[in-house]
Amino acid sequence: MNVLTQIASGNQEAVRLCVEKYNGLLWSIVRRYIQSQAEAEEIIQEVFAEVWQHASRYDPDKGDEAVFVATIARRRSIDRLRSNNARPRTESIDGVIDVVDAMSVQCKQEIQADSDVVIKQMNQLDEESRRFILLNVMYGYSHGEIASMTGAPLGSVKTQIRRGLNIMKQAFAEAQQKTIRGRV
């Protein structure tokens, strides 16, 4: 039984398991958006509070637990960023490209299949699209901000991000179909 299902069924021991399992991932996500440590600590408490409250909503057929909890952390961080009208912590644009260039087909997390899909698809995008998607998805820069930072036309930023994410969405759907067929 996965950790979230155990929490939803009231197993208090699963709370510690959940925190130990996901604190690194969730802290990393929050700190990527939030500069202030004090604010990050506040948000991470809110994130886990929401995990306790909504653990029963997790659907294993939809995807991995880590993605479920990461979604909560991203929402809270993005909302705080926007309400503060603040900037996320980022490396330079070149630093972002370094991250992508450093990616390999090896999985960084335990979600074997999903990470493979992400990494493979990201590597297949052209450099500019990959850059736009990373700035948008990983660092929360808006389309307008990305256009200003890179000098690219706003329409081009929107189109490339939309197309790139739709390609990845399709790839995930196909991967999931293969998994389902493999089970049958």
Place this chain on the structure above:
Amino acid sequence: MTAESQKLELLQELLIAKATSGLDHDDQTILQRLLDEFPDTDTEEFEWLASQIDVAITEPASDEMPAHLMQSIIKQGEAFLASSDQATHEITDEVAKASPEPAPRRTLNNALWGLALAASLIIALIGWLPRDTSSPATAEMTPLQSREALIRNSTDAFIIAWTQTDDPLSKTITGDVVWSNQAQEGYMRFQGLPVNNPQLNQYQLWIFDEQRKQYPVDGGVFDAVEGELIVPIREKLQVYSPTMFAVTLEQPGGVVVSDKEHIVAIAKVEAG
């Protein structure tokens, strides 16, 4: 490109923006209108996709979550699950036993209630729920709808979770209080508040105000029901700078000042 396909493209862009950088008020309004036009849209798919990308690519932060914070989160989680497990039917007997004798009204030393507070969770949800242009609270709206309207339409509303106290009546209580200073409007939300007999006792809200040092503001009396309870706050005086909300159990009709016999829930406003 047809008008419909243009709208669908815009819908996708806004859903992507919502999942990645957030939306301002105008874009949220446009998104809501498009979702009304295309109600079968999966509003979470890009959010999920963004999280899948994030999980696959995220590098560890340069600093780690402090160990004391981790322990605090674990304790809060265990306490949350423990309180969710409590049976409520036995509590009603305790409520009846706890009904105070009619007593002369006594002074409250409000500034120094001296409670041992568990860590309050300040839940700032202002940006979480999409803002919309629907009407502000009206007499026809339910308290729940009014509460949600206040959260959506207010620029200064904050939400604080209730903290349990040592009182036996407190152990099943969860929920939160929403308050807007600009609107002078707020709502209490409870799950697990023991049902009271209004002929024996009633719950009363107190609002501690930084600018009213002597006595807290009376926030009104109310009765508990089974299940989730939403109570509009009916403050008797203007609230300038709330520092804490507290619920006590009092005689029917409430009191002018509380003797603090039964403090069942508190919500402390964090400074800053």
